[in-house]
Amino acid sequence: MGLCGYYYYIDEPGMREIKAGDESVFTMPMLLSLDEYWEVIHYIFCKKTRNGPSPWGYIVPLRIENEIRDALATVYFIYPEQVRMAKEALFSITEEEFVAMYDFKQLKKSGLYGINWRTKKDKLDKDLLLNFRALQTFFNKVSQSDDCIIFYVV
Numbered sequence: 001m002g003l004c005g006y007y008y009y010i011d012e013p014g015m016r017e018i019k020a021g022d023e024s025v026f027t028m029p030m031l032l033s034l035d036e037y038w039e040v041i042h043y044i045f046c047k048k049t050r051n052g053p054s055p056w057g058y059i060v061p062l063r064i065e066n067e068i069r070d071a072l073a074t075v076y077f078i079y080p081e082q083v084r085m086a087k088e089a090l091f092s093i094t095e096e097e098f099v100a101m102y103d104f105k106q107l108k109k110s111g112l113y114g115i116n117w118r119t120k121k122d123k124l125d126k127d128l129l130l131n132f133r134a135l136q137t138f139f140n141k142v143s144q145s146d147d148c149i150i151f152y153v154v
Contacts, residue, residue: 005038009147036114055085087139
C-alpha cells in the first residue's frame with residue numbers, strides 16, 4: 001500500500017484547535033480518499049506538483065501557506081471561502097474537459113507519485129474520472145456547510 005491522500009471537513013473552531021496543536025488530525029474521520037492519485041490530480045489542475053495557483057491549487061491543497069505540521073504528517077487546510085472557490089473551479093469544467101486536461105504519456109513520463117511503468121491508460125482514466133466526480137460531490141457538500149477542509153497524505 002502506498003501513500004494515500006485523505007480529506008475531511010471541520011468547522012473553524014475545530015480548525016483552530018488543530019492549528020494550535022491541541023487536537024491531532026488523526027482523531028478525525030476520513031471522508032474522502034484520492035488513493036495514490038493526489039499528486040497526479042494536483043498536477044493535472046496546476047501543471048506543477050506543489051503550490052498550485054488558486055482556485056485550482058485549493059482542490060488538492062499542497063500549498064505552503066495552507067500547511068500545518070502535525071506530529072505524524074504534513075497537513076494542509078483550506079478555509080470556507082477557498083472551499084467555495086475550489087468548488088466553483090471543479091464545476092466550471094465538464095468531465096470531458098477534465099480528461100482533456102492531461103496527456104497519459106506525459107503523465108507517465110512525469111515521475112508523479114501514483115503512476116509507474118505498469119500504469120495502464122484505461123485504468124488511470126477510469127480512476128481519475130471517479131476521483132473528479134468524488135471531488136465535485138465532496139466540495140459541493142462542504143461548501144454548503146461553510147466548513148474548512150483538511151487534507152493530508154499518509
